[in-house]
Amino acid sequence: MSDSEQSSGESGSYVEAGGFERDTNYIETRITADGRDGFPVEAGRYRLVVARACPWANRAIIVRRLLGLEDALSMGICGPTHDKRSWTFDLDPGGVDPVLQIPRLQDAFFARDPNYSRGITVPAVVEISTGKVVTNDYPQMTLDFSTEWTQYHREGAPDLYPEPLRDEIDDVAEKIFHDVNNGVYKCGFAGSQDAYEEAYDALFARLDWLSDRLENQRFLVGDTITEADVRLFTTLARFDPVYHGHFKCNRSKLSEMPVLWAYARDLFQTPGFGDTTDFVHIKSHYYEVHTDINPTGIVPKGPDVSSWLSPHGREALGGRPFGDGTPPGEPKESERVPADHWA
Incomplete structure (x- = not known):
């Protein structure tokens, strides 16, 4: 496994047979309407961090836009390249996210867990007030946008996950x-x-x-x-x-x-x-x-x-x-x- 692969939002490892095995152990904390994990859905409380290069993050960008969540959930955009440490906010003035005030997504992961040792992946949702990442569980994230964030959906939003x-x-x-x-x-x-x-x-x-x-x-x-x-x-x-x-x-x-x-x-x-x-x-x-x-x-x-x-x-x-x-x-x-x- 290369350093670039570990930190790119596409982290994985090689198994003995020579195959690629994706690390799917994400931070599974959920942001829900009832706040059962301690993070209730709330407009302006969180920031979605993405990179347009990443297919997993691109999903979150698409769903957020289709549902009209832009005003409720702000979005920070990382540049397309990074070093082995982390995605970076090099597209922003001074290389610092204007809302989170950090240069690297890694900072939000370490704010939650100073000993965090897994991949620094996008998409990630960060609590703005604490600067701590809440979740990077991208498959669940978009489903929750559809089912838990309904009070902030735009008028005419499609049902992307009909029951x-x-x-x-x-x-x-x-x-x-x-x-x-x-x-x-x-x-x-x-x-x-x-x-x-x-x-x-x-x-x-x-x-x-x-x-x-x-x-x-x-x-x-x-x-x-x-x-x-x-x-x-x-x-x-x-x-x-x-x-x-x-x-x-x-x-x-x-x-x-x-x-x-x-x-x-x-x-x-x-x-x-x-x-x-x-x-x-x-x-x-x-x-x-x-x-x-x-x-x-x-x-x-x-x-x-x-x-x-x-x-x-x-x-x-x-x-x-x-x-x-x-x-x-x-x-x-x-x-x-x-x-x-x-x-």
Whole structure:
């Protein structure tokens, strides 16, 4: 395991067989409506810390925006690169987060536990008054945004985790996590040929399964966008710019898989998805930080991302992206991805 991998928000370890095993022991404290873990939902109390480069953090950015939580939950944005110690706030004046007044996310983890020894990961939610991280449990975090923060949802917010479909959403999301979200990392950080080929085969078998599932339905579960779509999208968005070459996931590019490519473009062109995707940060992070895979630190110039805005034709399958809700409005000026970073 490289130092960069440990601190990048994608921490994991190599097992004896040479495979990549993700460290999933996150801080599981939850922020809930009833405050049962000591942290009740409260507007202005917490700050969501993200990095646009990270697929796990990108999920939180998308869900926050779709639900309209911007005024209740502020957001600090780390730069795309970091050293082995921590993500840093190098995009902010003086390299210090203007709300938390810290230069490194590590400071919030150490404020909670001075002996904290695991990965300093994004996304993380920090209590502003104490400067202590509350949770970095990213799978639960977005579900709680949908189910516990409802009093602060915007009018017209979609239901991303509808109760009648939760078992199916959970099942599909679990398959996607093991073989796709985490599967690309199993390929990229494999320590043996056998481990790599096993992960490679599982990845593309699952992508084929997803293509079959999505051939005649617009979204993964039901006829609206759900948490499952958010979780798949952030990996698909990084596939051609990073995973195809950098992680050796090279049977096919996303742009060579017709169903998934059209599905990904459909989501990308939906408010909340493409406008939170930063291809410049994505490439900078993976190619500059993962020096064990890319020791030169050279960032590829391509691919051309303008094709993400090409017609996708998925409307013909029906579906209602936001269900009975409405699209989110324009992003806050301070949170806009520069236009030349995403299209």
